[in-house]
Amino acid sequence: MARSLWCAIGATAAVLVSTAVPVSAALPTAAEPDPRPNIVLINADDMTLAEMAVMDSVNELITARGTTFANMFSVFPLCCPAQASIQTGQYNHNNGVLGNGGDQWPVGGYQALDVDNTLSVWLSAAGYQTAFVGKPMVGYNQLDPLVVPPGWTEWHAVVGGDYSKSTMFQDGLKTSYIQYQTDLWTDISQDVIRRRVAEDAPLFLWTSFKGPHNAGPMEPDDPPAPRDGTPARADRHKGLFADEPLPMDPSFDEFDVSDKPSEVTGRPPLDQEKIDYLTVLNRQRLEALQAVDEGVADIIGTLAETGELDNTLIVFISDNGFMLGQHRFVGGKGVAYEPSIRVPLVMRGPGVPVGATRTHLVGMIDLAPTFVEVAQATAGLEMDGVSLFARPTSRTLVLEAGPREIDGPFYWTGLRNQRYKYVEWGTGEVELYDLRNDPYELVSLHTDPRYTRILTQAEAALERLHDCAGAECRTNAVLVG
Template sequence: YLNGYGETRPREIPPGWSEWHGTPDPDAKFYFGFRLNENGSLRRYGKEPGSYQTDVYARKAVEIVGRRARSVRPYFLWVAFLAPHAASSRSVPVKGPFGFPQVAPRHRGRFAREPLPRPPSFNEADVSDKSAEMRSRPPLAADLVQEVEKLYRRRLESLLAVDEAVGRIVRAVERSGEAANTLILFTSDNGYFQGEHRISHGKIFPYEPSIRVPLLVRGPGVPAGQRLPQLVWNGDLAPTILDYAGAGADLPADGRSLRPLFEDPGREWGRDVLIESPNEEGYGIRTPRFKLIRFPAGDVELYDLARDPDEVASLGRDPRYARIRRDLLARLGRLLRCSGKECRRGPALRLRVAYARGAGGCVRSALALRPQGPDVRALERLSYTVSGKRAAVATAAPFAVRVPLSALRPGVSQRLRARASLEDGRLVTLDRTVRRCS
């Protein structure tokens, strides 16, 4: 649960939960020998293999699924595992530069020879383009790199029990007969650094290894086996759950339901994603192509992730990117101040469609299409489709095209979609429905 939960009131059940099994701090980071608040009663688990925290949570989740599935009332189950976090120093003494997760006894040594990934950003040789704080970091010494590799292997081993637990929970849902009527979301805490940018461990700096997390979704209407490229963030999870549950929120949501993307994988919103750090190590703004980071001391880093996915060479002082830097800084300021739907705003674009109209507004001539709005200046490409079939492409201002009447089927309403690509990597789809006269 939230950091600090239960420190002073270990039997507290947070508002809104009808059933509660949670570890109060500091036991939340004990893999063995932890206390568990079970609906207001504290129970302490031992140090035998069967009391490994991940396995305890898995057993409880499976039992809850089997019991709740028999009711006609829907239920929401949230299972949060400790792994691969380091164990608390109160349960396992820290002998090196950082702590390690405890591994289930059956999985010890399974990744003993797994090599540590070393991307181009690993122990970065030249950090002159980085913020003052990052420039102050010395290169990682060889003995510290060895410890990072040990930590990486231990993390992998600790996740094997999580993998097994997820499988057990999904199989329990399938056995209950409710799989076709259940939405399953799998995601994680922030990513960990493992030597990138000279950061040996931790997860609070706004670089890609920390901000990128997995999101797997399974459920009714979710396309199987597809990997969707749209940018989403953890603020989208609650609106998605509420959408599928047919419920509403009492407070304005900065995120939005992902259900429209599952139902229409070609849809693009063109919104920016805000990157926040709990300890103010920097704020950032992310588009599909660019990321800008503003550090507390005023340093600004800018990365073209299409060309530099490892964030090795900042473009923050490159005059060729001055307009993108200026635009992203302005939009970052708006994201830090916004609330609700203003946080979901995409590019200021709209599609003008002109044609000769027949009875009831039906189309009786070729379509003249042209984008309008302040962000037209940032357009790089517009591609047009009619009911999914390519109709026209424009790559230069004013991005106007003509779609012949023959591209439309008589008497049928069809979706006209313009897919706009902007210079900062944002993509947005602009849709209109038209009907050719019979």
Template structure:
């Protein structure tokens, strides 16, 4: 046997061993969570479409149970509804990082579970509103091997912020290369390459969380002139002329004036501009996965923490309501065994991320988890049962009006939520988004909303008053069964009305 033949044989053996090792390695996970991205805007992202949506499955009925940043992100980390985390708002006394931290919720999250399963974990970008608050500026929550999240400045502006990078302060100024989406995009690519080079046998989990298109929606300088003359879509519910069927907090709103409309259009253009850098970020991540040989063994999920309204039902730009624009969010998934070009129409939610990642990692989530694993749906399978009702929850913001009641002060207004800036926050409610297309809300004022989203997708006609008493009672009972339930009992209650 000559030396050339031996070298070739040895190279072939090494190649087989590497291939066998890669096959045995658990799948990687890249979870991209944008900030306030509505479904209509997400559909305008060509690179996301070509690189993720067209290569996998589009979950067309994917919802958040509470449309506000911190509650949604805690639900993502823990797989629990707000009534089980206790996180309803972005600040004390009902939410924010400080309450999440003080209640010890970070001790058991998808990060700690995946670390225990052997994953190398990383978070790049937005964590929880208020972070780090009273915690040290170098605080890194449990379960994260790599950490890069802003702790000072205003990262929503995209420039002039300080990053906690693995416990060390990293200052970023106003240069073009300091643009936050680009910084975390490049950090993610570097983490992938480092993981492959230094930890080839270890799967990785990446939580990539840009601060856009959240207001003020500062675009990268290279995109500042894009979409000239573009306007927010004038949907059927835009500046709704007749809101007499709506609850009092909507009925008291005047129609949008020209100044508000100009502001909505300006913000819409900036939001679309910021999506160009997110599109490029997605391309960078997918290309890096491909270059390092990881793409075929990586699940990539693209979603948002909330939806967003702009002019619907007379509402200025914002979120934090039960309307479809605010609770419906994109979810696109590609990865091993995920059929390309498929759509999924079962009712799914942000509480499902954590158990999904646990199943991919081959572990069981804690019993406190409320959500369901999406893995069967990702693979085009039909589960024997699936939820028929999703619980919706909301605590009143500072601008709401409680008829005949003394309002307990809540959190300060979200500085970028025009709904609260204008003092027109939704009253508190609980309710349901049903698989049959119904939205049901019961407000603490005693008012109700009921929409048939199949026949009335713009939610122009509140049909609660015309609904038979038996159906009103059914919806109230079903809501009552879900709003205090948890874990397996909650999943059971989602299947049918009591």
């Protein structure tokens, strides 16, 4: 693979390509070593952008030695839809995964994804070894019988248990483990690397950690009757953040919510019990993340040990963010506010600038196009995203949660560009924020007569883009007041 794939950074306009366009290097013949890099994707679950501050190993080994994407967004901020976008490079209105499944999200789950046409299939067809370790899409464990999805050379997916124990479905067999879950998945990932890098073909490894997502077992220092639980921590990390105060930015327990939709106005101000719960939840989340941070270090250490580190593209992300009291939300995600949709993305490896920060908008839909380009693979569908190696340009991202046609507070769709965010809820309510002047989304401008023109433009842009596909999705909705 060409060692510098990054186009001229800083240009403001370019034609961006999201379908598979091979880079200039030719695929190897049977007699030649394969020059293409390994690809390692590591994700946390429900981790916020602010929590990158406690990820010492990630920051030392990836951030400082690679590139930070400061405006990375989970375009459908929920576990299963985010994984579907990673696997297809598509918005969820195109890949069909419009929720986690179940009563609240009836159009979603693993069963909604066309598993025969995903990233693993494309990379496998291009000659990559592929391995998955950790938490699969929601609903996978309900398959009967369990099967390994197409395109995976190795499959190590959790199908039961909690942080203290795991039932894994590994290449056709169920195996039970008694080990802290994050550590187990780190060990399996290291074993995959040690065995697979000795082969001639490059490796694509996706390690999907669960931390800091809430899960048991219950622990003695958990808050009484927690609203939605907390994440169990490894014993070695308990108490590390015992004195950590709860972050309270200006949107925390928002005082005046008269401009907000009913999903917010129906929430009472936070009482002391909720604040105490959020305080403990925040501390335990930071402690659960320490095992993820150590896992990243161990995986990178194994790449170095095997001599593959310099020939590996490493990407660290979170599937979505999390609400810790902002706008009165006591935990959770799946809403359009910044703590829910804005997530970490750092990357290191061949062709990636060192110590750089990019501020253009990128999204979960951009990972598959990146990996397809690096692997010189061919996508089996039209992707909506663009490679992270493409030249930055102005862009508007589509945001969504659930089918637009379903009424109700959980369903919404919207747009975000560098300055504005516009959201239409399933209830018919709308929000409009000028993020340059109001980064905490305290005052919706949808009733402000000074923003009537912007509102009209945003409504028209969303009507055009809410069901966009391919190149149409890669446009910029210019909103001018």
